């Protein structure tokens with residue numbers, strides 16, 4: 463039996479943020495149990511047999527929290543590339559800069575007019591009421607039927623693999639650009655693009671190794687405390703013990719868990735039925751990441767592209783060679799380019815992954831993203847079973863039944879799927895949550911994101 467003051471499940475951004483802060487505060491009696499054979503979790507990267515590097519879905523580095531900024535500066539220093547976002551939406555055959563609703567003048571005149579009239583009517587009649595409704599109603603009330611029909615509704619249904627009317631509208635804040643119809647009208651009449659919205663309009667990316675390089679380097683100083691290939695099999699909350707699939711047993715005073723909280727509850731042998739039932743109500747989607755490496759020079763200057771059309775398999779395509787030349791073999795972007803595409807599915811929106819790589823590659827060409835018929839140098843398909851925690855209408859009520867029960871037993875469920883809150887589900891939030899829970903365990907300080 464290993465005795466640890468703090469056991470941590472997961473060496474992703476949240477677990478590593480926690481480990482780092484515990485170390486800084488002088489708590490070294492810590493063990494991290496990680497199911498995978500390396501660190502990084504959803505923010506890890508892989509280099510395939512042909513030498514192309516891929517993330518697990520399009521990651522960019524931006525931050526709201528000093529704790530993440532400091533981690534990044536410590537581990538990467540200057541090994542970061544900085545980009546201005548160039549993000550576009552393909553809608554009804556037109557490329558429109560993101561945010562779509564701010565740049566309607568790029569659409570054909572009839573569609574632009576339909577969107578504009580809806581936006582003005584929504585802006586002048588629904589003020590104040592939209593925020594309280596479900597996400598589908600919120601989209602229609604906020605943007606009007608045109609923007610809803612041509613982009614917002616089909617795009618969101620595609621990303622989340624969930625009907626927007628089954629989702630809450632409480633999480634939106636800075637995740638969806640709301641807009642002032644007067645500014646849109648001015649932009650439409652002058653034909654000027656509005657590109658600035660959002661916290662990621664400038665972003666950074668590691669110079670090499672993909673996003674996962676951050677976490678490889680962050681984990682390195684603490685390798686004596688991290689056990690890889692050690693999935694936690696069961697937890698006994700009352701006894702303060704857990705066991706891994708490899709047979710290690712750990713007794714803990716505190717458990718910080720960053721695994722999906724529904725699975726944690728399933729694996730907690732003494733969790734009561736009502737907590738299990740609530741955890742079972744939490745909804746997530748799955749993303750297949752399809753990386754297509756081409757033997758063709760990098761010629762596209764755009765960062766990433768959105769697709770609302772349900773006949774296009776992916777909702778987003780990322781120009782990954784543009785993020786860093788090191789994402790292609792030999793950093794040779796005069797010879798190679800790469801597109802990383804994300805395809806969602808869920809229990810309600812199923813899709814077969816058979817032939818998905820070929821389907822995605824063909825759609826890159828049919829949408830005009832890739833010109834001609836360049837040679838495919840690599841086709842990398844990876845499933846991310848838990849990708850987006852879906853903010854359903856019942857999510858918060860379910861979490862209120864699950865998290866306090868765990869917390870009373872000194873089990874702190876944190877991070878993207880530990881708290882199931884997409885609105886605070888990025889890397890910076892995960893590091894902040896990990897750091898804060900460490901401070902609370904050691905010093906009793908209040909946490910800011912829970």
Ligand SMILES: Cc1cc2nc3c(=O)[nH]c(=O)nc-3n(C[C@H](O)[C@H](O)[C@H](O)COP(=O)(O)OP(=O)(O)OC[C@H]3O[C@@H](n4cnc5c(N)ncnc54)[C@H](O)[C@@H]3O)c2cc1C
Pocket residue numbers: 471472473474475476477495496497498501502503504505518519520521522523524692693694695720721722749804846848849850876877878879880887888889890892
């Ligand atoms: C498609 C996609 C795009 C994204 N884009 C961005 C972006 O642009 N910018 C950004 O900042 N963030 C982005 N994110 C979010 C980012 O990946 C997460 O914020 C971050 O990885 C969350 O860290 P975490 O530590 O909370 O969880 P995770 O990364 O999920 O880490 C949890 C860890 O727990 C381990 N684990 C699970 N079960 C067990 C078990 N039973 N025993 C032991 N270990 C276990 C897992 O292997 C994993 O390593 C994106 C995510 C996705 C899916």
